[in-house]
Amino acid sequence: MAEPLKNLLHPGLVKEMAEHVSRAAPDFDADRFTRLATDGMAALELMQRAERIKDALVQTLPADYAAAAKILRRALPQEEGPGLSGWALLPVNQFVAQQGLQHFDLSLALLKALTPHFTAEFGIRRFIHAEQDRALAEISGWTTDPDHHVRRLASEGTRPRLPWAMRLPALVRNPAPVLPILVALLDDPEDYVRRSVANSLNDIAKDHPALVADFVERHIEGASAERRQLLRHASRTLLKKGDAKALANFGFVAARGIGAALTLAAPAIVFGDKLGFSIVVTNADAAPQRLMIDYAIHHVKANGTLAPKVFKWKQLDLSAGASQTIGKDHAIRAITTRRYYPGKHRIEILINGTVCAAADFDLHMA
Known part of the structure; x- marks a missing residue:
């Protein structure tokens, strides 16, 4: 510690x-x-x-x-x-x-x-x-x-x-x-x-x-x-x-025809482990697009409400009609700036500032 x-x-x-x-x-x-x-x-x-x-x-x-x-x-x-x-x-x-x-x-x-x-x-x-x-x-x-x-x-x-x-x-x-x-x-x-x-x-x-x-x-x-x-x-x-x-x-505009399919590695994790997730990003528009992909974790607070924290992730250029899969492991561990509580958390995927996918996961304290 x-x-x-x-x-x-x-x-x-x-x-x-x-x-x-x-x-x-x-x-x-x-x-x-x-x-x-x-x-x-x-x-x-x-x-x-x-x-x-x-x-x-x-x-x-x-x-x-x-x-x-x-x-x-x-x-x-x-x-x-x-x-x-x-x-x-x-x-x-x-x-x-x-x-x-x-x-x-x-x-x-x-x-x-x-x-x-x-x-x-x-x-x-x-x-x-x-x-x-x-x-x-x-x-x-x-x-x-x-x-x-x-x-x-x-x-x-x-x-x-x-x-x-x-x-x-x-x-x-x-x-x-x-x-x-x-x-x-x-x-x-x-x-x-x-x-x-x-x-x-x-x-x-x-x-x-x-x-x-x-x-x-x-x-x-x-x-x-x-x-x-x-x-x-x-x-x-x-x-x-x-x-x-x-x-x-910085060259980003509102995403057009962008889809994101989110998959969690597991529906629940234990404190100290990592939340694994991946997305398949698809550009259905007729033009290439520059994408800034972030994700937000909505953490459970002491009173049971959720508070989001946005994390920077990836920037990519996606051709018209193309798809790309990207993954991430997000550590859920002790840090000095946050106290964790058990319960149902939420993850959202943001592309050019817009929520494009979301999923819930449970956090269990050891």
């Missing part, structure tokens, strides 16, 4: 944090910090542990924020040796977000310095929420920074619906102020940055599908393979929902 996420923050890491901060500030009370940060830690989840460590920093660093920020910056990795990095910087994000709002420019500079060693996407959002125009004006300049971690922060930190982080309601309502940042990074040389741009656009598509479909249309003509891949990933939610404009952006 996978290690619980909460163990990313543990007493040993707290001790290392105390050592790094003590090197930056010899009078830092490392013992008190360690005691406060680890008190009751075993019973806390990841973000609760981060909050506990942040509170310990508040109680042991100087009350003068400028002095505390200077210590934290010195405690980051330097040319002469290691320093605060990795998950140890999650509570530092929280410290800056809580304590530094009245020191706007100083805090943004600290978060920019921090992000190459972890990420500042969690800390920066409170500043965007507090003074959006001021924050975005500074962040926009990071799109040309030589450090790709800083460039990624410009797109990741401004995502309207960043997972695990506070939502940015103003950007959920109107994402237009973020679009120039995303445009500036469309052709970034680092895939790490481009994936972040795609995720931000996908966030926006959940609230403004037409805006993102139009954005993709404007930027896909003459696009490089890398940009095209970014725009496809940015459109994934729209494509799964069968959005006509999004499908058209």
